[in-house]
Amino acid sequence: MSLAKAETRRLVKRRFTRLFVLCGVLVLAAVAAGVLLTNHKTGPEQIAKATAEAQANYQQTVLANDRIKQECQRAQGTPDASNFPPNCEISDPAPSDFDPKWYLPPTFDFRESFGEMVTTFAAVLALVAYIVGASFVGAEWSSGGMMNLLLWRPRRLQVLGTKLGVLLSWTTVLTVVLGVLWTAGFYFIAKARGTTDSMTSGAWQSIGLMELRALVLVLVAGALGFGLASLGRHTATALGVAIGVTVVLQFGLAVLLGLANVKFPEVYLAPFWVFAWLNKQYVSQDFKTCDFSPTGGCQPETFTITWQMSGVALVALFALVVGGAMWTMRKRDIT
Structure with a gap:
């Protein structure tokens, strides 16, 4: 059996992978059901x-x-x-x-509202990919399976690279399949409890590009979880980093930025960069610098985070973490 087939079987057969994917699917199903039940057709x-x-x-x-x-x-x-x-x-x-x-009762306009659903979809699957990726390689390190595997296939970078490739391939297939079902499901909801009248070829193209960016986000999240767990040689390393970044670096930093009256504090917070990546841009406004005009009212200074800027940040983060994992795999002692 080839290494890629063996790793694919190991990933798919793991109970943790199946359980966490099932949890993600149930969360998405609950969101879709909530939208279906709370919206109504307008006649x-x-x-x-x-x-x-x-x-x-x-x-x-x-x-x-x-x-x-x-x-x-x-x-x-x-x-x-x-x-x-x-x-x-x-x-x-x-x-x-x-x-x-x-x-009027709330109604689901597919063109106006589906973008928010794509953001929700990307957030849920990115979390699933991150934790599954971290567990996939972290369990191998903590159980000694990685050392045993290298006795059979002593090429370190090939082994770690194959594991990462299998994870990203499997994540791509899962995201694409669920993405198609997600889009079809909300199109049905719009038909039954809303409207799809404003959908044009341009609107479909915009949705397709947004879903493609969502796929990239999910893949980067999975690679980050994989890379961090490999760097720390334990699943808990990736989970600890995620908790630390979320609680300490994001919430704590947001409080400090607010107390310091920093201009455009959103620029320093990761969620707004993710929002800009998915929605093409995020405009931060500083209302303390309002320039009042008779016709336009308050004209605050703005700073725009574009999807290109967010893309560069994602690539840099991917290269730093995955590159670091590959480097330590090559240099550090396995035992």
């Missing part, structure tokens, strides 16, 4: 009901406004007059202030 009946509700609220507000004006008139010349505007200048509501759209 003439719903529009008529929303229009009637908006009109009723408008009439109630007009009546309440009239009562306030009457109370204001009666209060003139008394100490209670200070509770009302001068000369009882109370503006009347306009029908446009009660848009019937605001009274």
Whole structure:
């Protein structure tokens, strides 16, 4: 049996891999079910009901406004007059202030809302890939299986590289299959509980590119978990780094940046770079530098994190961790 086939069998047959993939699938299924149950199809009946509700609220507000004006008139010349505007200048509501759209039940617009679902999909699968990747190689190191494997196949870099290649190949297949099901499922939800009317070839292309970036994110997450566990020669190393980065470096750093009044604090936090990668950009605004203009209002300074910048950061992180794992595999003692 070839090394690649043996590693593929080892990865797929592991109970931890199956369990964690199942947990990820169940989380995604719960999200899809929640969206299906909380959205509704909008038709003439719903529009008529929303229009009637908006009109009723408008009439109630007009009546309440009239009562306030009457109370204001009666209060003139008394100490209670200070509770009302001068000369009882109370503006009347306009029908446009009660848009019937605001009274419609939530509906799933595929073009407008599916991007958020792709972000959710990428986040769940990136977590699964990270932990599965860390466990895949970490268990080999901690159990002594890596040392035994190198007795059979003494080429260190080939062994570690094959393990990583198998992990990334398996992750690619899993992500693509689940991605197709995820897209088809939400398209069905939009058909049943929303709308797909605005979908054009350009919209489909944009969704496809976003899902491709999601795949890259999942692969990098799996490689990082694999690399960190190999560097520490234990699964707990990768998990510890993840917890440390999340709790200490991100939450703690966010608090420090806020206390120090640093401009564009989001630039220093990883989630916003991930958001920029998936959604093409993230614009950070510094409202302390507002330049007020008569026509535009507040014009704060901005800093844009582009998907290209995020891509460079992902490549650099991938090269640093995976390259470090390969280097230590070549240099360090195996025992």
